Amino acid sequence: MKRRRKLRWILPAAVLLAVLVLVGAAVARRTPTVRVAEVRQPLPGEQQTELSASGYVDSRRRSVIAPLIAGQLVEVTVEEGEAVRQGQVIARLDDRDARVVFDRAQAAVRSSEAQLAATEAQAVNAERTTQRTRNLARQGVIPRAQLQDVETAGRATQETLNQARAQLAVARRASEAARLQLAHTVVRAPFDGTVSKKLANEGAVLAPAALTGTNLGGIVELVDLHALEVEAEVSEEQLSRIHPGQPALIFLDALPERAFPGTATTVRPAIDRSKATATVLVRFQSVPQGALPDMGAKVSFLRQPLPPEALDAHGQPPRVPASAVVRDAEGSAVWVVRDGRLVRQPVLVGERVGDELSLKQGPGAGTQVVVAPDPKRMHDGRRVKVESGGG
Incomplete structure (x- = not known):
């Protein structure tokens, strides 16, 4: 009886123990989730940075080139990416109508000049006649009334001369206007x-005052690549920390490995209501090769200028969060996540900078390392999941 009672307790206990062993094994095999961060290369001037802002590259001279008159485009002499000089011909419009108007205006000038010449000759003759008549009248050869008629005719001739001069001036102005219209058919x-x-x-018909259409009257967009600057957006509460002439470092998204010195030049006196930001213009000290308008950029506004040797990002050791470095009997190390598995990698740490440690030896920038690793869950080769949003 006692033996049966004993077996009745042993069997459930054995089953429970087996279940616990199976659950423990399943828990041990479960893939843990880890939080990671990337080993990063510190940016030049971090310790001297007053504040940072993002923006875009633009040019101080950037224009859509359009004709001053309406007309049909018959030739475009440049292509995208081509460098042009001031005054170089960019395009030509159909000039047939403008040339006809100019030729007509030139003919009107010549006609007015001929009319003026004839009128001047008549005026000279009228003046001589008036002078002779006055002499004869003084001698009593002719009556005074005849002298008055001759003087009246002379004054009329002088008025005609003045009109001829005015007509010539109008014709010349019209010719100049026609010449300008003809010149405007060549876009420079x-x-x-x-x-x-x-x-x-x-073949496109352009109108300089067009408010609709695909080209808005423009032929090409012209940019001065030697006058590039960055338009950085700074929140309004931070504006008091920016002043014209303040040194800055410019980092281009397209050239992430380099830092370019610059200077804050202007704070535009306007606030964007939707974003509560103002635009600060930052000029390159020397425009870098390869920089183009509309490139993304980040700007670090500095407390003081940096020496040239401090602009090289590769001159500084990479950094990791201090919590990622573990110290045990084997020395200092970090747990690297590589292809979804853990790899223990020894490191030689340098100075502490804020919440980070510099690495004299260890993984390179961009490597994912586990932050605040749990020693009980860290094993070489163990498969892990990276926490969503980590790194």
Whole structure:
């Protein structure tokens, strides 16, 4: 009886123990989730940075080039990416109507000049006649009334001469206007620059005052690549920390490995209501090769200028969060996540900078390492999941 009672307790206990062993094994095999951060390369001037802002590259001279008159485009002489000089011909409009108007105006000038010459000759003759008549009248050869008639005719001739001179002036002004209209059929570059966009092709009918349409009257967009600057957006509460002439570092998204010195030049006196930001213009000290308008950029406004040797980001060791470095009997190390598995990698740490440690030896920038690793869950080769939003 006692034996049966004993077996009755042993069997459930064995089953429970087996279940606990199976659950423990399943828990042990479960893939843990870890939080990661990337080993990063510190940016130049971090310790001297007053504040940072994002923006875009633009040019102080950037224009859509359009004709001053309406007309049909018959030739575009430049292509996108081509460098042009000030005064270089960019395009030509159909000039047939303008040329007819100019020729007519020139003919009117010649006609007015001939009319003026004839009137001047008549005026000279009238003046001589008036002088002779006055002499004869003084001698009593002719009556006074005849002298009055001759003087009246002379004054009329002088008025005709004045009219001829005025008509010639009007004809010359009209000719000048026609000449300008003809000149406007040739579109020239207003400054040295590079064609960034071609907006119209031969056959397009352009109107400079157009408010609709695909090209808005433009032929090309011209950009001066030697006058680039960054338009950085700074929140309004931070504006008091920016002043003209303040040194800055510019980081281009397209050239992430380099820092370019710059200077804050202007704070635009307007606030964007929707974003509560103001635009600060930051000029390159020397425009870098490869920089283009509309490139993304980040700007670090500095407390003081940096020496040239401090601009090299590769001159500083990479950094990791201090919580990622573990110290045990084997020394200092970090747990690297590589292809979804843990790899223990020894490191040689340098100075502490804020919440980070510099690495004299260890993984390179961009490597994912586990933050605040749990020693009980860290094993070489163990598969892990990266926490969503980590790194």
